Each structure stands twice: as C-alpha cells, then as structure tokens.
Amino acid sequence: MASVGCAFFLGGFFNANMASLESYFAFLPWLFIAFVPAVGMRLWSEEKRAGTIELLFTLPVTTLEAVLAKFLASWAFLCLAILLSFPMVLTVAYLGDPDWGVIVSSYLGCLLMAGAYLGICSLTSAFTKNQVISFVVSVFICFVLVLLGWSIFTDFLGGYLALPAWLVDLVSNFSFKSHFDGFVKGIIDPKDVIFFLSLAGFCLFLNVLVLER
Amino acid sequence: MIEVQGLVKNYGALRAVDGVSFKVNRGDILGFLGPNGAGKSTTMKVIMGFLRPTAGTAIVGGHDVTVDPVAVKRMVGYLPENAPAYPEMTVEEFLGFIAEVRGFRTIAQSRPRIERVVDLCHLTQVRRQTIETLSKGFKQRVGFAQALLHDPPVLVLDEPTDGLDPNQKHEVRNLIKQMAAEKAIILSTHILEEVEAICTRIIIITRGKVVVDATPEELHARHAGAQLEEIFRDLTQTDT
Numbered sequence: 001m002a003s004v005g006c007a008f009f010l011g012g013f014f015n016a017n018m019a020s021l022e023s024y025f026a027f028l029p030w031l032f033i034a035f036v037p038a039v040g041m042r043l044w045s046e047e048k049r050a051g052t053i054e055l056l057f058t059l060p061v062t063t064l065e066a067v068l069a070k071f072l073a074s075w076a077f078l079c080l081a082i083l084l085s086f087p088m089v090l091t092v093a094y095l096g097d098p099d100w101g102v103i104v105s106s107y108l109g110c111l112l113m114a115g116a117y118l119g120i121c122s123l124t125s126a127f128t129k130n131q132v133i134s135f136v137v138s139v140f141i142c143f144v145l146v147l148l149g150w151s152i153f154t155d156f157l158g159g160y161l162a163l164p165a166w167l168v169d170l171v172s173n174f175s176f177k178s179h180f181d182g183f184v185k186g187i188i189d190p191k192d193v194i195f196f197l198s199l200a201g202f203c204l205f206l207n208v209l210v211l212e213r
Numbered sequence: 214m215i216e217v218q219g220l221v222k223n224y225g226a227l228r229a230v231d232g233v234s235f236k237v238n239r240g241d242i243l244g245f246l247g248p249n250g251a252g253k254s255t256t257m258k259v260i261m262g263f264l265r266p267t268a269g270t271a272i273v274g275g276h277d278v279t280v281d282p283v284a285v286k287r288m289v290g291y292l293p294e295n296a297p298a299y300p301e302m303t304v305e306e307f308l309g310f311i312a313e314v315r316g317f318r319t320i321a322q323s324r325p326r327i328e329r330v331v332d333l334c335h336l337t338q339v340r341r342q343t344i345e346t347l348s349k350g351f352k353q354r355v356g357f358a359q360a361l362l363h364d365p366p367v368l369v370l371d372e373p374t375d376g377l378d379p380n381q382k383h384e385v386r387n388l389i390k391q392m393a394a395e396k397a398i399i400l401s402t403h404i405l406e407e408v409e410a411i412c413t414r415i416i417i418i419t420r421g422k423v424v425v426d427a428t429p430e431e432l433h434a435r436h437a438g439a440q441l442e443e444i445f446r447d448l449t450q451t452d453t
Contacts, residue, residue: 050297050299050300051293051295051297052297052298052299054258054263054293054297055293055297055298055359057262057263058261058262058263058286058289058291058293059286059311059314059315060283060284060286060287060314060315060316061283061286061314062283
C-alpha cells in the first residue's frame with residue numbers, strides 16, 4: 001500500500017505518461033528500510049526473550065540449519081509480499097504496453113534486495129533479546145546502506161567535499177540503491193546479484209557465529 | 214547412558230560448575246539437588262549441548278556432546294526450566310512442530326506419537342488452545358509432552374514438577390517411575406520429598422561442586438536418624 005502510495009503521489013506515476021513501473025520500484029529501497037526490519041526483528045530476539053531458544057537448540061538441528069531455515073522462511077514471506085504488488089503490473093499492462101523484461105528484472109532485483117536487507121536484520125536480531133533495539137539498529141544500518149548510494153549524497157561527497165571519483169564510487173558501491181538501480185533499468189548485472197547474495201550470506205555466517213558464541 | 218566427566222563451566226569470572234563428574238545408567242532416576250544457583254541447570258544445559266563447557270565433557274549413549282551435539286540431542290528428551298514453548302501455537306501445532314523437527318515428517322508417523330503424549334500428559338482438553346492461554350501446570354505438561362514425544366532413551370528434566378498442584382505432582386512422579394525401567398533419567402529439583410519418593414540416586418551439588426553422590430539409603434545410613442532436609446541444610450549451608 002505504502003509502496004503504491006509513494007509511486008502515485010511522490011513518483012508521478014501517472015504524470016510520467018509511461019507504461020512502466022519505474023516510479024514504483026524507485027521507492028522500494030526506502031520502503032524496505034522500515035518494512036524488512038519489521039519482519040526480521042523478532043527472528044532471534046523473540047526466541048531469546050521467551051527462552052524458546054533453549055528448546056530450539058536442544059532439538060536435533062545445527063545452528064546453521066536453524067539460521068538458514070529462519071532466513072528462508074522470512075524471505076519467502078517477503079517474496080510473497082512483493083509479488084502481491086501484481087495489481088500494479090496489471091494496471092500498467094491495461095493502460096499501456098510495458099516492457100516486460102524490465103518488470104521481470106525489477107522484481108528479481110527486489111527479491112534479491114529483500115534477501116540482503118533480511119540478512120542484516122537477522123544478524124542484528126541475534127544480538128539482543130529486545131525486538132525494539134533489534135528493529136532500530138537494523139533500520140539504521142539499512143538506512144546508511146541506502147543513503148550511501150543516493151545521488152544527493154554522492155553529489156555532496158563528490159562536489160562539496162571534492163572527494164576523488166574513485167572514492168565516491170567505492171562508497172556508493174556498498175549501497176543497496178546503486179546495485180538495485182540497474183535492475184530497475186532492466187539490466188541484470190551478475191555483479192549486483194552477487195552483491196546482494198554475498199551480503200546476505202556474509203550476514204548469516206556472522207549470525208551463526210554470534211549464536212554459537 | 215550418561216557420563217559426565219570433570220565438567221567445568223565459567224560465566225566470565227564466575228565459575229558456575231566446578232569439576233562435576235557422575236554416571237547415570239539405564240534404570241536410574243538421578244535426583245539432582247542443590248540450592249538455587251548451585252549449578253544444576255547449567256550442568257543440564259551443558260549435557261544437552263546448549264552451552265559449551267569450559268572444560269570436561271558429557272557423553273550420552275556413546276556420543277560426546279562437544280563433538281557431536283546433534284546425535285546427543287536426538288537421544289535425549291529435555292524439559293528446560295519453566296518449559297518454554299512458542300506461545301502463539303496451539304498445543305497440537307507445537308507438538309506437531311516438535312515431531313517434524315524430530316524427524317517424524319508424515320502425519321502417519323507423527324499422529325500416533327502426538328496422541329500418545331497428549332494422552333500421557335492429560336492434554337486432551339487443551340489440545341486446540343494456544344499455549345499462551347494455558348495455566349502454569351498445563352504449560353509444564355506441554356513441555357513434558359514435548360520431551361517424551363520421540364520416546365527417548367534418556368530424559369533430562371529441569372524441575373519437572375515446578376508449578377504443578379499436589380495431584381499433578383503425584384501423577385508426574387508416577388509417570389517418571391513407570392518409564393524409569395528402560396530409560397536413564399536425570400531430574401533436578403529442590404523439593405526434597407520428591408527425591409525421596411522417586412529417585413534411585415541422589416547427587417547434591419553446591420557452588421558447582423558435587424558434595425554427595427549416593428543412594429537415598431546410603432545417605433540415611435551415613436547420617437543416622439537425620440531427615441533429608443537436615444542433611445541438605447548441613448551440606449549446603451556454607452552457601453548462605
């Protein structure tokens with residue numbers, strides 16, 4: 001709902017006069033900052049608070065299995081939520097003749113990006129038994145990771161602070177946004193795919209270490 | 214079945230368990246006694262592979278818990294202190310989840326096991342209620358049912374009768390006694406009458422050290438005429 005609202009009111013969905021979902025997808029990195037941590041915040045913190053973590057880890061599962069299972073379950077939930085935005089697709093298909101390749105790549109980017117956000121949330125959730133702390137910390141980290149690639153921020157770095165271009169590129173390369181923008185334009189770059197998957201994978205690896213501590 | 218060897222567990226600078234060793238055989242009901250904070254729960258958590266020991270180890274059914282914790286977890290039914298369970302699940306969903314994790318994937322495999330423990334622990338009337346709505350006694354029995362679900366050869370029960378009324382306590386004790394013949398059971402408690410009622414061996418632990426490892430008869434013979442309560446107080450008084 002919020003994502004559709006953003007596209008309609010902030011993104012000039014209709015004014016653009018184009019049969020594309022670009023204005024819809026452009027806002028997702030920002031929306032995910034709040035949305036994904038809301039899903040991921042209780043993954044481990046709730047287990048810790050309720051003491052069920054003792055039950056879970058005295059069942060015959062390894063830490064890695066438990067971490068992956070929880071991650072995949074929440075990811076599946078996020079994927080479902082993202083794919084339920086299909087009325088937007090139907091709308092543009094009815095109003096015009098959209099580029100289906102771009103829509104597919106945008107959705108793919110979305111799912112991968114959600115996975116990377118979720119990895120971070122799962123990790124922060126393992127540090128605390130308080131869901132609120134878990135939520136705030138993951139929102140903060142996700143926000144920074146989006147901000148790094150925001151054009152206004154990179155312009156500030158490059159223009160106002162006059163940092164060399166390679167340094168600005170380096171900084172923005174850590175951002176969700178820079179890696180996501182390619183997908184929205186219809187480019188599936190293996191670099192971007194690997195960025196999202198490796199970020200999620202690295203976070204889950206740390207997650208296992210934190211839990212086994 | 215269970216062999217604990219020189220177990221040490223530190224929490225930072227605090228030594229919670231200090232060189233605990235004992236053995237439990239099939240048919241034994243080991244009563245694990247001690248004042249609060251003596252290291253009972255910690256010892257059990259280490260046996261279950263939930264905490265990693267600072268030194269020493271526990272061997273359950275031939276599997277070293279520091280080497281192959283999953284094999285140990287498969288063999289043991291564990292009732293953690295306060296019987297934690299997922300509050301938003303119903304009793305049936307929860308037991309179904311445990312059955313699945315324990316490897317009973319199909320309904321045909323899990324159904325009879327769930328029916329058995331629901332029956333055994335008298336959960337029939339609450340089986341469709343969510344766990345958060347249950348009273349302490351029912352929650353405790355759900356935890357007990359969960360531990361018995363896969364009919365394990367080893368049971369580790371952390372204060373199994375905590376929160377139950379006298380009738381329920383009596384029932385749980387009978388249940389434990391019935392199962393004792395083919396299982397090795399460790400139960401922790403600070404209710405002394407319970408130990409006298411069902412345990413075949415007593416270990417008293419204080420400040421992380423074992424101070425008594427004997428049968429109830431031996432203990433009484435050693436302290437002629439004394440009640441278990443007096444013996445307990447004598448041995449653990451230094452704590453307070």
